[in-house]
Amino acid sequence: MxxxxxxxxxxxxxxxxxxxxxxxxxxxxxxxxxxxxxxxxxxxxxxxxxxxxxxxxxxxxxxxxxxxxxxxxxxxxxxxxxxxxxxxxxxxxxxxxxxxxxxxxxxxxxxxxxxxxxxxxxxxxxxxxxxxxxxxxxxxxxxxxxxxxxxxxxxxxxxxxxxxxxxxxxxxxxxxxxxxxxxxxxxxxxxxxxxxxxxxxxxxxxxxxxxxxFYADKGVHLYNEANKRGALNYFIKSFCYFPEYVDNLYNFLSTSYELRELEQVETILDYLTENKFLIKNELSDLINFIKTNKNYKK
Missing domain, CATH: 3.40.50.1110 (SGNH hydrolase)
Structure with missing residues (x-):
């Protein structure tokens, strides 16, 4: 670094x-x-x-x-x-x-x-x-x-x-x-x-x-190597340090949804509801997709 x-x-x-x-x-x-x-x-x-x-x-x-x-x-x-x-x-x-x-x-x-x-x-x-x-x-x-x-x-x-x-x-x-x-x-x-x-x-x-x-970048590297569970662990670490990092929020939410960690998805969505200023562009599209997808249950 x-x-x-x-x-x-x-x-x-x-x-x-x-x-x-x-x-x-x-x-x-x-x-x-x-x-x-x-x-x-x-x-x-x-x-x-x-x-x-x-x-x-x-x-x-x-x-x-x-x-x-x-x-x-x-x-x-x-x-x-x-x-x-x-x-x-x-x-x-x-x-x-x-x-x-x-x-x-x-x-x-x-x-x-x-x-x-x-x-x-x-x-x-x-x-x-x-x-x-x-x-x-x-x-x-x-x-x-x-x-x-x-x-x-x-x-x-x-x-x-x-x-x-x-x-x-x-x-x-x-x-x-x-x-x-x-x-x-x-x-x-x-x-x-x-x-x-x-x-x-x-x-x-x-x-x-x-x-x-650092942890967000490490997570992306593991995700690209098809280690999604390992990637998710790093996305979680990044979020714990600095939850406002939008790129990591996107990767954290997307990977959680992909791995069917729906309780975790709820936690992220609740955080974003309280911090609407972070919801822009691709992150907004992802949230809309998750909420309207028939496989998502709140």
Whole structure:
């Protein structure tokens, strides 16, 4: 499993004082081993290391914008051939800049245009999935200094979230995962870089998706080798890790129905009834087929 991370400085180690950092400092605010890319690597090696090769390529850089991500995305996608790409970007784009008279580096319209171009490129390599890490909210102190910045973060996050289809594009909603009443637990004193705890939150959410992708792919491989029962077991594992993965939902439901595991079919259909936003295209057709087929009994 090869994972590529393309982001800004939030995905990198961080000294306590970036503008006065000296290489002889003995302690960093966030060390390399505490970044979410390193934590993800360790978690996957521990749980999947005997089943697959795990490689993390971190191509993040400081002050990266979505424009920069787009300009490098073809290289990320086609030269490195990752199983999935993590994009963590947005705070640099949306922040109010004093040297630009309060304007932003990338306004929200441009931000959306670049994201659409990235998703379009992604579609050219069907085997690669994209996980987008949302922008974290900032503190009351920063809101007071940069009035309206949290509203801008909400706008840019909406653009990021709207791109998800839970099939090839996924979104991690940091505004939902971070306790806004205690932001300092998740962010460093600059109020936008991730603390050790913030990196842990991102790593945990990446790990469950990575495992879901891995087991879903393993299930497809077994299914293609005519081992449908073995495939179903992996589809179940993938569902347990990340039930919103639409491709796995389709395979899980289809294989359960094919093997006449009708109680399991009911469980999946009940889940989808509660999460109708996942029912699209082929999955919708499959559900209609199952419900109208004369061999199906509720």
């Amino acid at each position: 090869r994972i590529l991370i393309a982001g800004d400085s939030l995905a990198l180690p961080r000294p306590h004082r970036i503008n006065s950092y000296s290489p002889d400092e003995t302690e960093l605010a966030v060390t390399y081993g505490e970044t979410y890319s390193s934590l993800l690597h360790v978690d996957l090696l521990k749980d999947l290391g005997d089943q697959t090769f795990v490689e993390i390529i971190n191509r993040s850089r400081r002050s990266q914008t979505i424009q920069g991500i787009y300009q490098e995305f073809s290289d990320h996608l086609f030269f490195y051939e990752p199983d999935f790409i993590v994009v963590q970007v947005g705070i640099v784009d949306c922040w109010f800049r004093e040297n630009l008279n309060g304007k932003q580096l990338i306004d929200v319209t441009q931000f959306e245009e670049y994201l659409q171009l990235i998703v379009k490129l992604l579609s050219l390599r069907a085997s690669t999935r994209l996980i987008i890490v949302g922008i974290c909210p900032t503190s009351r102190k920063m809101e007071k200094k940069y009035t309206g910045i949290n509203n801008e973060i909400v706008k840019y996050n909406k653009v990021l979230k709207n791109s998800q289809n839970n099939k090839t594009v996924f979104f991690i909603d940091m505004c939902r995962l971070i306790n806004k009443s205690n932001i300092s637990e998740y962010l460093l004193p600059d109020d936008h870089h991730l603390s050790k705890k913030g990196n842990q939150v991102v790593a945990e959410n990446l790990t469950i998706r990575a495992k879901a992708f």
